[in-house]
Structure formats: structure tokens, C-alpha cells
Amino acid sequence: MLDFLIAIVTFTAIYAVVSLGLNLQWGQAGLVNLGQVAFFAAGAYTAAILARAGTPFPLAVLAGMVVAALLGALVALITPRLREDYLAIVTLGFAELVRLILLNEKEIGNGPSGINAIPQPLHELFSANYPLFFAFLTVAALIVVYLFNERLRRAPLGRLLRAIREDESVVASIGKSVLAFKVETFSLGAAMAGIAGAFYAAYLTFIAPEMFTASVSIYVLVAVLIAARGSNIGTVLGAVFVSVLLEGTDFIKDYIPFGTGVQIAAVRIIIMGVILMLVVLARYRKVVEG
Amino acid sequence: MSADALREPATILEVRSLSKRFGGMQAVNGCSLRIAAGSITGLIGPNGAGKSTVFTLISGFLRPDVGEILFDGHRIDGLPAHRVARLGLVRTFQTPRELRELSVLENLMMVPRPQFGESLVGVMLLGSRRVRREEQEIEKRALEVLRTVGLDHQARRRAADLSGGQKKLLEIARCMMCQPRLALLDEPTAGVNPSLINDLVEMIRLLHAGGVTIVIIEHNMNVVMRLCEHVIVLDRGEVMCEGTPEQIQRDERVLAAYLGSVP
Ligand SMILES: Nc1ncnc2c1ncn2[C@@H]1O[C@H](COP(=O)(O)OP(=O)(O)O)[C@@H](O)[C@H]1O
Ligand SMILES: [Mg+2]
Numbered sequence A: 001m002l003d004f005l006i007a008i009v010t011f012t013a014i015y016a017v018v019s020l021g022l023n024l025q026w027g028q029a030g031l032v033n034l035g036q037v038a039f040f041a042a043g044a045y046t047a048a049i050l051a052r053a054g055t056p057f058p059l060a061v062l063a064g065m066v067v068a069a070l071l072g073a074l075v076a077l078i079t080p081r082l083r084e085d086y087l088a089i090v091t092l093g094f095a096e097l098v099r100l101i102l103l104n105e106k107e108i109g110n111g112p113s114g115i116n117a118i119p120q121p122l123h124e125l126f127s128a129n130y131p132l133f134f135a136f137l138t139v140a141a142l143i144v145v146y147l148f149n150e151r152l153r154r155a156p157l158g159r160l161l162r163a164i165r166e167d168e169s170v171v172a173s174i175g176k177s178v179l180a181f182k183v184e185t186f187s188l189g190a191a192m193a194g195i196a197g198a199f200y201a202a203y204l205t206f207i208a209p210e211m212f213t214a215s216v217s218i219y220v221l222v223a224v225l226i227a228a229r230g231s232n233i234g235t236v237l238g239a240v241f242v243s244v245l246l247e248g249t250d251f252i253k254d255y256i257p258f259g260t261g262v263q264i265a266a267v268r269i270i271i272m273g274v275i276l277m278l279v280v281l282a283r284y285r286k287v288v289e290g
Numbered sequence B: 001m002s003a004d005a006l007r008e009p010a011t012i013l014e015v016r017s018l019s020k021r022f023g024g025m026q027a028v029n030g031c032s033l034r035i036a037a038g039s040i041t042g043l044i045g046p047n048g049a050g051k052s053t054v055f056t057l058i059s060g061f062l063r064p065d066v067g068e069i070l071f072d073g074h075r076i077d078g079l080p081a082h083r084v085a086r087l088g089l090v091r092t093f094q095t096p097r098e099l100r101e102l103s104v105l106e107n108l109m110m111v112p113r114p115q116f117g118e119s120l121v122g123v124m125l126l127g128s129r130r131v132r133r134e135e136q137e138i139e140k141r142a143l144e145v146l147r148t149v150g151l152d153h154q155a156r157r158r159a160a161d162l163s164g165g166q167k168k169l170l171e172i173a174r175c176m177m178c179q180p181r182l183a184l185l186d187e188p189t190a191g192v193n194p195s196l197i198n199d200l201v202e203m204i205r206l207l208h209a210g211g212v213t214i215v216i217i218e219h220n221m222n223v224v225m226r227l228c229e230h231v232i233v234l235d236r237g238e239v240m241c242e243g244t245p246e247q248i249q250r251d252e253r254v255l256a257a258y259l260g261s262v263p
Helices: A002-028 A036-052 A057-078 A084-104 A123-154 A156-166 A168-173 A178-204 A214-225 A232-252 A261-289 B003-007 B051-058 B081-086 B104-109 B120-124 B129-148 B164-178 B194-209 B221-227 B245-250 B252-261
Strands: B011-022 B025-036 B040-044 B066-071 B089-091 B182-186 B213-217 B230-235 B238-243
Touching (some): A002 A214, A002 A232, A036 A084, A036 A214, A123 B120, A156 A178, A168 A178, A214 A261, B025 B051, B025 B066, B025 B230, B051 B089, B081 B089, B104 B164, B129 B164, B164 B194, B194 B213, B213 B221, B221 B245, B230 B252, B238 B245, B238 B252
Parallel strands (some): B040 B213, B182 B213
């Protein structure tokens, strides 16, 4: 039971970091991103490959972050004017592209079989208590990312990003390059997913393309959408909710007499879908009424 | 300065045969105009004449189909809007575009450029003396501008909660905060409480006194008479005539155009 709790905390922290990245993009700056999983995967693969080549964990995390940030900047730059509708399509397509490349390009990460035996930092030191140690490490990363996001939200930069979210033509009319701020923000949010990916790879010691499907982007989207817009603490709580729902249902399937694993997984997706629809409906009504 | 320069004020903005088409609608049709540096020029004409579109084209929010725009003698057509604004050419919007979820004060505080606090290093150094002092200075200036337009008591309110007239004032305040060289004001008095119109005229004079050249789209002829030394009349996308306000008021074509626009 305790092992299970530690696992949930670790997963939650990882999901929360990915969600905070999306909250920066969408919650603050209004940038739609339906493919956050691509940057998560980029961080995971980069860190996994480097760790296996003997790179120390902090450097592997840094590299995962940088690769994800660069891909984020690339996606932002190829999306015409970074408009909402284009972004939705481009990010969705990009995530699928990344997954297909990982699946088919055997040189990058062994195709469908993925990368295994990913070294874990300080594994020898903590042997028995390793999961607990790693949970602490992940939560520490979450705290750092959270504090950064909070700082940004309160900084003049946060004010400007919300201005862009509210009406970008006003920001252009006073002489500020909306595009530059959007690219920077999108890249920063992707970098956070990259960090989380690096932790994910080290935690599981095994990654494969099947772990990086669009459903991950959806879970993250739910975590951000159920929070008040732009709220970092709300996003973290959203991530707690989502991961308890995900991992919790995984856990109880061993104890309930009905339903197979596949059925439970399907029910989970349905629950997520329903929540997503309800949240979008509620927000839409608010927009229409407001 | 040569004798010529003394007689003829310098041109700050020149527009040459500007055209813009929206689908089947020729909104602007071969417009040419010159704005003298330091002047207040009125741009009038019936609804749908293309006045706002001319502003939108000049400020770089839309690209003209044909035509050249020169600011200070330099071509600016084709530049993106933020680059045009950086040169000191700032427009206001006919329909106020307040940043709804920001406070009135924040609406102005986001204007100055560049801000160290808007860089990632500035985020990391939030709370440092440099960022704090920058914020204090910007806030002081924003409050001054709010006082000028009479919105200082609303500083902490959500901009979305302002009345329509107050949002218009905020639009002017943002323009003041920019300290432009040329301001394009799109119907600043429309929808403003008539009792405030005198104040608004004073605000525009104040902006002008600060060295800003002004072009103002305005339907209230009384305001035009009081503010403008030169008036350009637009009709169906074309410059119909121009002159002093007195000349314009007597022009029969202008009367006909306005009457013709009333269904
Ligand atoms: N973005 C646009 N798309 C399509 N038509 C437009 C657009 N902006 C303006 N128009 C049309 O162009 C004409 C001129 O509009 P506008 O410049 O707003 O006139 P004015 O400001 O003089 O009232 C109008 O018929 C208007 O409907
Ligand atoms: Mg108009």
C-alpha cells in the first residue's frame, strides 16, 4: 500500500510538471497545445539515451529540457501566426508525428521495443528505499517548476502574457512583438514537459512509443482545464485528480470482481472524456454569458 | 531651417493612393493624404466610408492592396503592426479593446517598452531592486496618466467592469502611455457621456501639447471645429475634399454625402 502511495506521488508530480507547462502556455498566454505529449516524449527519449551513454542525471534532465524547448520553439515558429485553430491542428499532428518517428526509426529508440535499462540516479546509495528517494526528487522538481511559474505569473512578464491572451492586437498596437513572446512561452512550456519526461524515463527505467499517445495530452489538458485559468496551484490539484483517477483505477482493478483491465481502461477514458466535455461546456457558457 | 521649411510644416505622414478591398467591398479606394507634423487633423465621413480601415492600414494591422505609406519619409507599408508602433505611430481602436481580466492599472503598466521584468532574467530577478524600481516608476507614470483621464479611482478595478465611456478613456490613456509621435484616434468621443466631452477635448489638447501629432476620426462636428485645424473628408473609400473646418462645413458635397448616407 505504501509502495502504491509512493508510486502515485511520483506519477502525480511528473504529470503536474507537464501540466504546469501547459498552464503556462494556455492558462497564461492562451496558447493552445493539444500535443504536450510530444515534448514529454522528447525529454524522456533524450534523457534515456544520454543516461544509457553514461551522462549524469542532472545533465540528462537538462538535455531533455533543451531538446523539448527547441522542438517547442520549432512548432511555434511553423504555426502561422500561432493562431488558436492552427495551433490545435499543428500540435495534435506534431505529437502524432513524433510518436510515429519513435515507432519507426529504429536508430532513435529501438522502435516499438523502446529503451530499457535506463540508469537511475544514485541508485546504489538508496537501494531499498529507492522509490521513496525518487519520489522526493520528483516532488523537488515539481516545487522548482511550480515556484518558477508562480514567479512568472506575478512578474511583469506574466502580466504581458495575460495581455496577449486577452487581446493580442492591443499588445501589437503598443509596439511589442506578440510572436516573440508566444514563441518564448510555448518553448518554455514545452521545456517543462521535457523535464518531466526525463524524470519519467528514469523512474520507469523503460520507455516505449506506446506510452506517449495522445491520451497523455488529454490527461494533461483535463488537469489544466479543471483548474481556474492560469492558476498554478489549481493545475497541480488538477494533476492530482487526474493521476489518482488513472492510477487509482489501475490499482482497484485487482480487487474488484467485475471488469477486465481493458474494460477499466476504457471506463477511465470515458470518465476523462465526460469531464473534458463538462468543463468545456461550463467554460463555453461562461464565455457566452460573460 | 530654410525659409521653405518655415512656411510649409514638415509632413509626418504621407499616404499615396492607398486601396483595400474586402471581398466585393472596395473599402478604401485610392486614398492619398498628407499629415503635417504637429497638427490635429480630423478625418470625417459617413459610416462605412473607410475611415477606420485607413487607420488599420496605416498602423500595419492590415496590408494595403495598393499604395504607399510614408512615416517621416520612410516606407512603413508592409511592416508588422508592432514595428510601426515602435516608430512612434500608435492607433486607438474604435471599439475599445480593454484587456478585460487585467486591472485598469495593469492595462497601462504593460505598455512601456522594453521592460526588464518582461524578460526571463527579469522573472528570475523578480523582487530585485532593478525590477522593483522599474515597476514603481511604471506604476507612477500609469497613475499619472490615469489621473489625466480621470480614471485614477478605477485603477484597481477589472477593466471589463468599466462603463463603455470609461473604456474609451482607457483607450486614450493607453495611447498617452505610449508617448507616440503620431496618434491615430478612432472616434474617441463616441459613446462617451456628453458631459465628459469637454474633458475629452482637453485631454486630446493635452496629448497634442505634449508634442504629439494627431489624426482623429470624429463624428461630432463641434469637437472637430474645436480641435482640428485641417479636415479630410472620406466618402466611399475616396478623399472627397479637404480644408479648414469652416470650409468643410460650407462644402455642399460634404452635406450631400452625409445626407446621402442617412437612409
Ligand atoms: N475586416 C473587414 N472585413 C470585411 N469588411 C470590412 C472589414 N473592415 C471593414 N469592412 C467594411 O469596409 C467598409 C469600411 O469600413 P470602415 O473602415 O470601418 O468605415 P468607417 O470607419 O468609415 O465607418 C465597411 O463597409 C465595412 O463593412
Ligand atoms: Mg469606423
